[in-house]
Amino acid sequence: MNEFFAGLMAALLSWFAPAAVPGTYSGYLEADYVYVAPLVAGRIETMAVAEGQSVEAGEVLFTLDAAQQRHLLDAAEARVAAARASLANLETGGRTPELDVIRASLSKAEADLGLAEANLARSERLERTGTVPSVRVEQDRAALAAARAQADQLRAQLAVAELPARSAQQAAAEADLHAAEADAAGARQSLADRQVVAPLAGSVDSLFFRAGEVAGAGVPVLSILPQGPLEARFFVPEPERAGLAIGAAVDIACDGCAPLTAHVTHIAGEPQTTPPVIYSREERGRLVYLVKARLDQAGTLRPGQPVTVRK
Numbered sequence: 001m002n003e004f005f006a007g008l009m010a011a012l013l014s015w016f017a018p019a020a021v022p023g024t025y026s027g028y029l030e031a032d033y034v035y036v037a038p039l040v041a042g043r044i045e046t047m048a049v050a051e052g053q054s055v056e057a058g059e060v061l062f063t064l065d066a067a068q069q070r071h072l073l074d075a076a077e078a079r080v081a082a083a084r085a086s087l088a089n090l091e092t093g094g095r096t097p098e099l100d101v102i103r104a105s106l107s108k109a110e111a112d113l114g115l116a117e118a119n120l121a122r123s124e125r126l127e128r129t130g131t132v133p134s135v136r137v138e139q140d141r142a143a144l145a146a147a148r149a150q151a152d153q154l155r156a157q158l159a160v161a162e163l164p165a166r167s168a169q170q171a172a173a174e175a176d177l178h179a180a181e182a183d184a185a186g187a188r189q190s191l192a193d194r195q196v197v198a199p200l201a202g203s204v205d206s207l208f209f210r211a212g213e214v215a216g217a218g219v220p221v222l223s224i225l226p227q228g229p230l231e232a233r234f235f236v237p238e239p240e241r242a243g244l245a246i247g248a249a250v251d252i253a254c255d256g257c258a259p260l261t262a263h264v265t266h267i268a269g270e271p272q273t274t275p276p277v278i279y280s281r282e283e284r285g286r287l288v289y290l291v292k293a294r295l296d297q298a299g300t301l302r303p304g305q306p307v308t309v310r311k
Helices: 003-016 067-092 095-128 134-162 167-192
Strands: 023-029 034-036 044-046 060-064 195-197 202-207 222-226 231-236 249-253 260-266 288-295 306-310
Touching: 003 023, 023 288, 067 167, 134 195, 134 249, 249 288
Parallel strands: none
Antiparallel strands: 023 231, 023 306, 034 222, 044 060, 060 195, 202 222, 231 288, 249 260, 249 306, 260 288
16 A cells, blocks of 8 residues: 555544544554566466465466567577587588598599509500600600699598688687577577566465456556565554554454554654644644554454554
8 A cells, every 4th residue: 555545544544533542543454465567568368367366486377478489489499500500510520421522532533543653654664665655655644643633632622621610610600609599598588578477475466457458568467465464554643653663562453353463663754644844732643653563463364454553
């Protein structure tokens, strides 16, 4: 209950209540409700609780429509998988089928090189006997040089393919992977935000929205009355205010309930019925101050219950 309603209650009590016995004060029970709101706007897909239902901390209260967020998460996880595969490919070098093709080409080139060496050796022997012209020897030497160059090229190509990527390429691929993982984490959190859970244990007091309605970001959808003792709020006349102190024990009585005990937790510094001006002795007698006292046990009592407080 805010200060406006507390002041209104004090004014009503001061005007309509019968003459109070000194040390006896009128008041009511109150609790600090927790108002649960979604972090993002959306249509309420399911409402998992009803008014009066008990809930535990972490229990799902309601969910927002999350079809778009699920699609975004699927896309983000696909980008993570692609980035991870690219990095793995750079770290391990060429793929096995690619290396097999290069090795097969190198085997053929080495075989061609051996044939070219044999042809040149035969041509040189025949040249010495005058069987073949010198031009044939020159052709075989050129063929041998070409075969040797082809084999050397394929050996170098295979060596490069077997090497992992350069550090700069790996760094870029790692950065891409980190960015994709961050996007996926954001999409995962966005999806989780569409499911709202109870921040603490208690009972659902009021539902402000129903399934199918659109709730705004930060707009309360329901309120929870936390577990634990209630608080008695009562009003003390100015002459008796000095007789109360923080931690003082007071007795609480109400219609149809057993006597209860509470301890003062708050004494207002300003009066509830008139503005803080310089008061005469007569005016000071009409002032009341809001005092709060936490009950040791609340039993079955609920907020709003009128009570009588005695020192």
